Amino acid sequence: MLAMVEGGVDAIEVGVPYSDPGMDGPVIQVAVDAALRGGSRVAHVFDAVREVSPRVPTVVMGYWNPMEKYGPARFAVDLKAAGGSGAITPDLIPEEAQPWVDAAYAQELAPVFLVAPSSTDERIATVGRTNRGFVYATAVMGVTGARSAVGSRAEELVARVRAQTDLPVGVGLGISNGEQAAQVAGFADAVIVGAALVAALRDGGPARVRQLTEDLAAGVRR
Amino acid sequence: MTLPDATGHFGPYGGRFVPEALVAALDELGEAHRTSQQDPDFVAELDRLLTTYAGRPTPLTDARRLSEHVGGARVLLKREDLAHTGSHKINNVLGQALLTKRMGKKRVIAETGAGQHGVATATAAALFGFDCTVYMGEEDTRRQALNVARMRLLGAEVVPVSTGTKTLKDATNEAFRDWVANVETTHYAIGSVVGPHPFPAMVRDFQRIIGVEARQQCLDLVGRLPDAVVACVGGGSNAMGIFHAFLPDADVALIGCEAGGDGVDTGRHAAPLTAGSPGVLHGARSYLMQDEDGQTQTTTSISAGLDYPGVGPEHAYLRDSGRAHYRGVTDADAMAALEVLAKKEGILCAIESAHAVAGAFQWLSEQAESSDRVVVVSCSGRGDKDVDTAARWFGLVTAEEVAEAELVRAHEGEQP
Numbered sequence: 001m002l003a004m005v006e007g008g009v010d011a012i013e014v015g016v017p018y019s020d021p022g023m024d025g026p027v028i029q030v031a032v033d034a035a036l037r038g039g040s041r042v043a044h045v046f047d048a049v050r051e052v053s054p055r056v057p058t059v060v061m062g063y064w065n066p067m068e069k070y071g072p073a074r075f076a077v078d079l080k081a082a083g084g085s086g087a088i089t090p091d092l093i094p095e096e097a098q099p100w101v102d103a104a105y106a107q108e109l110a111p112v113f114l115v116a117p118s119s120t121d122e123r124i125a126t127v128g129r130t131n132r133g134f135v136y137a138t139a140v141m142g143v144t145g146a147r148s149a150v151g152s153r154a155e156e157l158v159a160r161v162r163a164q165t166d167l168p169v170g171v172g173l174g175i176s177n178g179e180q181a182a183q184v185a186g187f188a189d190a191v192i193v194g195a196a197l198v199a200a201l202r203d204g205g206p207a208r209v210r211q212l213t214e215d216l217a218a219g220v221r222r
Numbered sequence: 223m224t225l226p227d228a229t230g231h232f233g234p235y236g237g238r239f240v241p242e243a244l245v246a247a248l249d250e251l252g253e254a255h256r257t258s259q260q261d262p263d264f265v266a267e268l269d270r271l272l273t274t275y276a277g278r279p280t281p282l283t284d285a286r287r288l289s290e291h292v293g294g295a296r297v298l299l300k301r302e303d304l305a306h307t308g309s310h311k312i313n314n315v316l317g318q319a320l321l322t323k324r325m326g327k328k329r330v331i332a333e334t335g336a337g338q339h340g341v342a343t344a345t346a347a348a349l350f351g352f353d354c355t356v357y358m359g360e361e362d363t364r365r366q367a368l369n370v371a372r373m374r375l376l377g378a379e380v381v382p383v384s385t386g387t388k389t390l391k392d393a394t395n396e397a398f399r400d401w402v403a404n405v406e407t408t409h410y411a412i413g414s415v416v417g418p419h420p421f422p423a424m425v426r427d428f429q430r431i432i433g434v435e436a437r438q439q440c441l442d443l444v445g446r447l448p449d450a451v452v453a454c455v456g457g458g459s460n461a462m463g464i465f466h467a468f469l470p471d472a473d474v475a476l477i478g479c480e481a482g483g484d485g486v487d488t489g490r491h492a493a494p495l496t497a498g499s500p501g502v503l504h505g506a507r508s509y510l511m512q513d514e515d516g517q518t519q520t521t522t523s524i525s526a527g528l529d530y531p532g533v534g535p536e537h538a539y540l541r542d543s544g545r546a547h548y549r550g551v552t553d554a555d556a557m558a559a560l561e562v563l564a565k566k567e568g569i570l571c572a573i574e575s576a577h578a579v580a581g582a583f584q585w586l587s588e589q590a591e592s593s594d595r596v597v598v599v600s601c602s603g604r605g606d607k608d609v610d611t612a613a614r615w616f617g618l619v620t621a622e623e624v625a626e627a628e629l630v631r632a633h634e635g636e637q638p
Contacts, residue, residue, distance in 0.1 A: 020518055141403055
């Protein structure tokens with residue numbers, strides 16, 4: 001994560017390892033399996049947040065069952081204390097999220113729900129009203145992992161989000177290099193990259209992560 | 223009050239814990255299911271398929287030698303093993319295949335544990351001309367190699383899943399990932415009363431014919447309702463299917479038998495209702511086997527079809543309300559029951575179903591006076607797929623014979 005900070009990242013998303021990551025492709029699945037086998041616990045995410053949040057804003061990315069088991073209120077208190085800004089919840093939709101939204105608001109944390117190309121305008125409006133911080137728009141229909149091209153529907157989705165809310169819009173899923181980052185930055189407020197950075201860490205350690213971050217950051221600022 | 227409510231909740235259970243990308247497809251499916259139930263053409267077409275293709279109604283067999291064995295109580299077997307493809311799974315799959323067609327989709331995907339649901343889905347896909355992909359844990363493809371071959375013969379692609387625990391839970395994750403990416407052309411035919419709304423209610427509706435038939439057949443045969451209805455519970459579709467018509471009959475005990483593995487007190491089992499806690503897995507809130515961090519725990523069962531850490535949300539609701547009772551049945555008790563049923567009735571049931579037979583024996587032994595009792599047992603599937611497992615369990619073949627047979631098979635494979 002420090003390599004990412006050095007590489008010019010604007011904010012960091014810290015994932016909580018979960019045994020059944022239904023929104024993640026093979027790269028993150030393998031990483032999560034390794035983390036859990038290595039003894040990673042839910043509470044460790046707060047240590048990671050504490051480490052980097054003085055340098056850049058951090059949000060947690062967590063599947064719902066570990067967060068619920070930890071206790072939504074307790075999770076929010078501990079995340080706030082660690083210096084976190086909010087949490088992205090990929091398998092939680094606003095309809096099922098009242099306990100988490102209440103807990104997050106109480107700590108002035110940002111609950112971040114996702115919108116997808118298949119979302120209706122009505123649902124996008126609900127997410128826009130419920131979220132704080134930003135709206136996470138998934139560039140494609142699918143799971144995490146690098147793709148050769150950014151979906152053409154991403155731009156259209158961002159426009160639909162802007163019609164419903166003034167919150168900034170971040171686009172993620174499939175973005176893996178500076179070229180794609182530049183393209184997405186042309187219509188979105190933020191570019192979200194996950195699996196490509198995990199793969200970089202796997203293949204080349206922190207040096208490779210720093211290199212990729214520099215490439216992505218340069219792309220965004222092109 | 224009918225359950226679930228409009229948002230798919232059975233009390234605190236059920237709901238939708240899914241990526242936003244799937245919500246539109248779940249809404250579309252719910253709407254297709256709702257309107258199809260009121261469409262006489264749809265209902266007639268499903269009825270025609272169930273009758274002329276799946277072989278319904280399945281019989282209720284008066285198991286007389288088994289009754290003698292248990293001291294006189296009347297044991298009636300609901301013979302889902304006689305349905306086409308060898309289990310109750312076909313009831314659900316034919317309904318979902320018709321819905322797939324109704325929604326204009328051309329591809330179905332499925333997860334499978336023992337392979338029964340995969341075979342049923344591959345069968346329906348062949349019948350309807352759909353492309354079909356079945357996800358199956360790598361461990362299960364080994365345990366149930368015969369069913370892998372059946373699916374491939376039927377034209378389906380079988381994808382072994384090697385992530386996580388390499389069993390049904392991980393096959394389900396993989397099917398969800400496929401669905402998120404291909405949801406506009408693909409229907410995910412979930413095989414049990416699990417998953418996000420509307421699946422638990424929809425699959426129950428397609429399976430409730432088991433109980434509707436069994437209830438009437440019992441009245442016709444015995445002249446009264448049974449004292450108990452017993453079924454095995456993995457995800458819980460055959461149990462929900464046979465229980466549902468009996469829910470208003472308060473005097474009929476409903477007994478669900480989970481996989482007790484090595485024993486519920488050993489921790490090595492697959493019995494979330496008996497020894498788990500509420501949580502969220504695969505799109506719904508229900509009981510599940512999880513550790514203190516909410517990570518899903520590894521399950522243990524001799525039965526691939528019951529080797530699953532979660533369970534349908536309506537079962538969670540029935541457990542809490544006390545309307546149904548759930549117990550763990552060990553591998554050893556299930557296999558003993560499988561042998562008794564084979565030797566007394568000439569019925570070789572699936573290992574999954576053997577858990578229900580064993581549970582019925584246990585329930586009867588707990589009754590003060592059992593000889594005038596009537597018990598309906600869901601014989602949810604046939605045991606052809608399990609002969610290999612059973613042969614090893616009972617030592618019917620020696621280790622040398624198994625090794626030799628595999629050598630011969632491998633050798634035959636080398637011939638041109």
